[in-house]
Amino acid sequence: MPLIEWTAELSVGIESIDEQHKKLVNMINALNDAMLTNSSNELLGKIFTGLAAYTQKHFAYEENMFAEYGYTDSEEHKRQHNELIAQVVELKEKFIENPQGTMSADLMLFLKRWLTNHIMRTDKEYAEFLLSKGVK
Numbered sequence: 001m002p003l004i005e006w007t008a009e010l011s012v013g014i015e016s017i018d019e020q021h022k023k024l025v026n027m028i029n030a031l032n033d034a035m036l037t038n039s040s041n042e043l044l045g046k047i048f049t050g051l052a053a054y055t056q057k058h059f060a061y062e063e064n065m066f067a068e069y070g071y072t073d074s075e076e077h078k079r080q081h082n083e084l085i086a087q088v089v090e091l092k093e094k095f096i097e098n099p100q101g102t103m104s105a106d107l108m109l110f111l112k113r114w115l116t117n118h119i120m121r122t123d124k125e126y127a128e129f130l131l132s133k134g135v136k
């Protein structure tokens with residue numbers, strides 16, 4: 001069973017955003033699988049680096065949409081994005097410095113919550129706004 005199961009609960013109802021969120025879910029699941037199967041640190045590092053990079057790309061995509069549609073709560077949302085990016089980048093750097101001491105079930109649980117809490121609480125707020133503006 002994957003660490004994060006994609007369910008309707010995670011859908012924000014906007015296709016492009018759901019696709020990007022699924023990709024993030026898949027990356028965290030891949031990291032977890034790689035950890036559980038004792039994959040090389042090189043592979044783990046690649047997946048982790050990819051996750052941090054794609055997170056930044058995805059957040060920038062959301063922030064562009066906020067600007068395009070005049071989302072009123074964008075400042076608070078961006079503040080959260082910056083915090084989440086700082087967390088994932090820090091964990092990734094920590095892993096690169098000390099691979100053995102960093103990967104753990106706790107870390108994976110943290111990443112699971114890190115992503116799903118943001119989607120279910122914060123992203124759903126802008127989704128409601130964008131859907132009301134006719135975004136699909």
Ligand SMILES: [Fe+2]
Pocket residue numbers: 021058062119123
């Ligand atoms: Fe998102």
Ligand SMILES: [Fe+2]
Pocket residue numbers: 059062077081118122123
């Ligand atoms: Fe977001």
